[in-house]
Amino acid sequence: MFLVTPIISIVGKSNVGKTTLLEKLIAELVSSGYRVAAIKHNKHGFDLDRPGKDTWRLARAGASAVAIASAHQLAVMREVEGEPALEELLPLLGDGYDIVLTEGYKNGPAPKVEVFRAGVYDSLLCGDEDCLIAVATDVEVETGAPQFPLDNASALSDFIEEKFLKGPRRERTL
């Protein structure tokens, strides 16, 4: 049996509110009993670890990859050469998720939800070729995709649940 885990990418311009929407969607889906994984694309690099922690010390000493594991969690930090594609990141998550939500990866293969705010830019980033399944927006926009109020993640969460998480799809065997 091969369970198909749906992946949905939250896309939109910088500072439009992608992380905030993703945070709310995760909370909604988790409170509905789903197990969620999240992947964030970061254009400018990131600085995750805390100075002084053992993992930080090992990375500072020159390790190209540092992993840490306990009975409850594991973490891996690695140098990479060039942005990893979404497909390369998925295996690192392990399995057992009902859904994977990503922030970014507009050019990736997953269905997209675009976050739009009239004050931030003028027209949608996603065209028909981008597999746009919904828009979370503070104004009405011109698109064939369903639109949801940006300040109400619960309506969008219900839509995602209905479309991707209910019914035979969850137990589809290939």
Next chain:
Amino acid sequence: MFLVTPIISIVGKSNVGKTTLLEKLIAELVSSGYRVAAIKHNKHGFDLDRPGKDTWRLARAGASAVAIASAHQLAVMREVEGEPALEELLPLLGDGYDIVLTEGYKNGPAPKVEVFRAGVYDSLLCGDEDCLIAVATDVEVETGAPQFPLDNASALSDFIEEKFLKGPRRERTL
């Protein structure tokens, strides 16, 4: 061709100085031109991320796994049920390493270097069955394995380099 990446586990009691030795070994090996990955076992759990960071927000919202990737690095933080074995962590590191050093994993399959300090405990943790290849110690101990001064990581690093990283082993084909 199948390159065999050596794995060496640095073991010893809590607070004996494993992280400090590992940090020095990594620095020595990296300065000799080797690409090093490190894995740390943590008995009590860890708190890696920084409050307020986007990854922290997504985990706090309830995501069971959070990954972040840029053009230069990637990181994954995951919940697990029970301590992952060393063999489960290795694939998460990616590849291209000359050596993997671990802190802990005394019961794992890798050759061991035990860190010993007379003030911390009385006799070595590792027996003959543990594949003890060296002891880093502040006193002379009773063992058939070679002993190195705890305060001189360079001698131990040379030993590891000679034994695991030089000669035909590095390009062995299976």
